[in-house]
Amino acid sequence: MSDYEFYYWSVPFRGQFVRAVMAYAGRTWTECGDAAIASLMEGSVTQMPIPFMGPPVLVDRKAAFAIAEMPAIILYLGETLDLLPATPALRALTMKIVNDANDVIDDITLDGGRLMWNEESWQDFVPRLKKWMSLWEETGRRHDLKEDSGFLLGGGAPGIADIVTAILWATMTDRLPAIGAMLEQVAPRTAALTRRVAALPPLVKLAAKARQDYGNAYCGGQIEASLRKVLNA
Numbered sequence: 001m002s003d004y005e006f007y008y009w010s011v012p013f014r015g016q017f018v019r020a021v022m023a024y025a026g027r028t029w030t031e032c033g034d035a036a037i038a039s040l041m042e043g044s045v046t047q048m049p050i051p052f053m054g055p056p057v058l059v060d061r062k063a064a065f066a067i068a069e070m071p072a073i074i075l076y077l078g079e080t081l082d083l084l085p086a087t088p089a090l091r092a093l094t095m096k097i098v099n100d101a102n103d104v105i106d107d108i109t110l111d112g113g114r115l116m117w118n119e120e121s122w123q124d125f126v127p128r129l130k131k132w133m134s135l136w137e138e139t140g141r142r143h144d145l146k147e148d149s150g151f152l153l154g155g156g157a158p159g160i161a162d163i164v165t166a167i168l169w170a171t172m173t174d175r176l177p178a179i180g181a182m183l184e185q186v187a188p189r190t191a192a193l194t195r196r197v198a199a200l201p202p203l204v205k206l207a208a209k210a211r212q213d214y215g216n217a218y219c220g221g222q223i224e225a226s227l228r229k230v231l232n233a
Helices: 015-024 034-042 070-080 088-108 119-142 160-175 177-186 188-198 201-214 221-231
Strands: 004-007 029-031 057-060 065-068
Touching: 004 015, 004 034, 015 070, 015 160, 015 201, 057 070, 065 070, 070 088, 070 160, 088 119, 088 160, 119 177, 119 188, 119 221, 160 177, 160 188, 160 201, 177 188, 188 201
Parallel strands: 004 029
Antiparallel strands: 004 057, 057 065
């Protein structure tokens, strides 16, 4: 039996952060699938493992505990799998980065497809996306991140902040290469960190499975179609 049940749509996007932490920690999970998610969302909250509006949702089978919302899930996994830094300051910075990543993917999908991209709105957004990239770059600079070595918040091994960073930018730039060129220009240390962490064997395996399971999909639906149109991707 797997360690967790995981509810997220059949795309990488927000769910890939959770999958990556589980994979990095060597844990197993069952993907419950789109039909199960839809059934829970359409049913009564009394039948949900935890009250939620949308996935991701994680169920820890051994602990008989369920949690929703990506940052909360990452915090739970970080605490229970001993993946968070030792000091309160670095733990807080880690969760700040997790929440920033969550905000970036909200931004790049216009709050989950509330609106669709067009050429004008995308060009207006580009400076904001570059500023997001610069936040990561400056965070790494303050913690002595080099282009050829090191981790986002220092330390001798990748942590949650590095995994989340790698998944955010590697998944986005793999699916949308034009953004990859922007990241290399604006945030070269972040781009290099992303490559190093994404090259870890558990994350390589996860990326290959995502490609096999989801093809070139990123976030799905009309919002992805509009994003690809403005990026000629």
